Amino acid sequence: MSTPIYIIEEKKLRRNLTLIADVAAKADIEIILAFKAFALWKTFPIFREYINSTTASSLSEARLAFEEFGALAHTYSPAYTDDEFDEIVRCSSHLTFNSLSQYERFHDRAKGCSLGLRINPEYSEVETLLYNPCAPGTRFGVSADKLPEILPEAIEGFHCHCHCESGADVFQRSLAHIEEKFSRWFPQLKWINFGGGHLMTRKDYDVDLLIQMMKQFHERYPWLKIILEPGSAFAWQTGPLVSHVVDVVEDKGIRTAILDVSFTCHMPDCLEMPYYPEVRFANHIDSESGEHVYRLGGNSCLSGDFMSSWQFDHELEIGEEVIFEDMIHYTTVKTNTFNGISHPAIGMLREDGTLEILRRFCYEDYRNRMD
The missing domain is CATH 3.20.20.10 (Alanine racemase)
Structure with a gap:
């Protein structure tokens, strides 16, 4: 998707x-x-x-x-x-x-x-x-x-x-x-x-x-x-949050992959606890420099809506998936629409391998909270 x-x-x-x-x-x-x-x-x-x-x-x-x-x-x-x-x-x-x-x-x-x-x-x-x-x-x-x-x-x-x-x-x-x-x-x-x-x-x-x-x-x-x-x-460990790379920016030698999800909106415990989420096909490291090393940045306007740093085995490309593991418990109940950021869809992967979309979110969901 x-x-x-x-x-x-x-x-x-x-x-x-x-x-x-x-x-x-x-x-x-x-x-x-x-x-x-x-x-x-x-x-x-x-x-x-x-x-x-x-x-x-x-x-x-x-x-x-x-x-x-x-x-x-x-x-x-x-x-x-x-x-x-x-x-x-x-x-x-x-x-x-x-x-x-x-x-x-x-x-x-x-x-x-x-x-x-x-x-x-x-x-x-x-x-x-x-x-x-x-x-x-x-x-x-x-x-x-x-x-x-x-x-x-x-x-x-x-x-x-x-x-x-x-x-x-x-x-x-x-x-x-x-x-x-x-x-x-x-x-x-x-x-x-x-x-x-x-x-x-x-x-x-x-x-x-x-x-x-x-x-x-x-x-x-x-x-x-x-x-x-x-x-x-x-x-516990019943499913991921699937995001996508929207852009890659660099400042002072630090590269940030900007995603179509937000830590502050969609993964708030990562910032509150704090803890480093597991990212599929990447390793969390202490350094912000190195080959294929990126901060992962959210798409809100909060300056601190990012976490450091993950090393991938390749250069990230716009449009590719970045998958955060174990993002169902607590995360789904604590999300918010700060900045009007779109809420991720919610789906269930059935035992037969089919993906059922349980809910998609739209502008009206954000607007109605402000009503």
Whole structure:
């Protein structure tokens, strides 16, 4: 295709879903999809073959769960508001409050939902502060020293999130802190949600350790239902973003291949995290000089909309593809139309090899956001 496009590959998606469903069955836990990392709702019929629920953090996500996934959401938000709360309740089976004050303000209106409270274990190994939910001064959750010995009557669960694309070994260390600080309240609960960031579909993830940990947790607290809500794990390495070279420019000996996609618009985590994406048929290097070495530049007017540097095995030509690997999780939900930059199309590569275009974007999509 001549247009840029995100391509989710059905075979790889089903591979991940099969592994996740297998972990859930062997560990006797529920694993649900977090929309904050993946929300391509046209793929939900596939997801429903493997999982039963999703997690939402806004009214729009809760509606997506109810109306498109076909199941009530496990909902958590840092701040529920009066005008949206009743509609969120309508779309939710579980509803977690970020603070005791939010609980006091809204719990009487949450009829029919199993209510939870987010806790802060004050421990996380996430090194990038932008993504660390337990960093000092965090706005997320209640620390143990602020909880009453007897929980509010309607609280049935705890929700804890302190990982980001982490391994089972990290979860093992985090779990020790969670139990040390909060296990004395477990007899008052029915469920515990250990949040997201459990990257169980990554090749080096110790799936057996995760299953063992959850089985042992069940032995210690057999009355507690265990929930995990990863996002990245579902769509991890399920497809690329295909872009094209529009121009090649040079300044001070640095060559930049300008593409028809943008880092700030279409791959924002690359700049925020930051991390260097894998580019097919190219190697990331530290130098900005050398044979066939290019910065890759976006097509927005933001000066910093570029990343350095990749070495190809040939001179890039206008019109040829530059393919960014693993660009489905988080990327597709965080895109924006800054500068009026055209949004890449979204497609699915079916198991039979056919490419189905799920969505193309046009001027009206940009215009209507400004309406």
